[in-house]
Amino acid sequence: MNIGQLARQTGVPIDTIRFYERERVLPTPHRSANGYRHYGPADTQRLGFVRRAKELGFALDEIRGLLALSDARNADMASVRNAAQVKLELIQQRICELERVRDALRGLVDSCPGHGELGDCPIMSALAGAVD
Numbered sequence: 001m002n003i004g005q006l007a008r009q010t011g012v013p014i015d016t017i018r019f020y021e022r023e024r025v026l027p028t029p030h031r032s033a034n035g036y037r038h039y040g041p042a043d044t045q046r047l048g049f050v051r052r053a054k055e056l057g058f059a060l061d062e063i064r065g066l067l068a069l070s071d072a073r074n075a076d077m078a079s080v081r082n083a084a085q086v087k088l089e090l091i092q093q094r095i096c097e098l099e100r101v102r103d104a105l106r107g108l109v110d111s112c113p114g115h116g117e118l119g120d121c122p123i124m125s126a127l128a129g130a131v132d
Contacts, residue, residue, distance in 0.1 A: 003017055003039070009044060010048055012047055062087065069083070111123075
């Protein structure tokens with residue numbers, strides 16, 4: 001299949017497929033006599049793996065690591081579980097940080113009457129670093 005067919009089949013944009021090739025997440029595809037890229041079932045599977053890993057929050061470097069484990073003949077499940085556990089812990093930390101930011105922003109929004117002089121706005125005061 002060509003790159004357009006691969007993009008349609010996997011739901012990954014053509015530019016992203018080319019980017020993954022440059023970044024060596026996808027192998028360099030075979031080229032036909034006319035220079036078109038040619039992809040096979042293994043490329044479809046690998047691209048699907050990358051897409052699903054991205055959806056789970058894995059960064060490209062992390063995905064490269066998972067793919068290396070997948071490609072290694074002697075890798076075991078513990079390595080994959082460990083990588084997923086590390087990602088899970090990072091996501092939990094991000095959730096805690098986002099909850100802290102949400103609560104702070106909610107407090108600012110709740111303290112602002114939404115009318116009056118801008119100089120009296122508690123949101124602008126907080127952003128400017130003014131102390132209550």
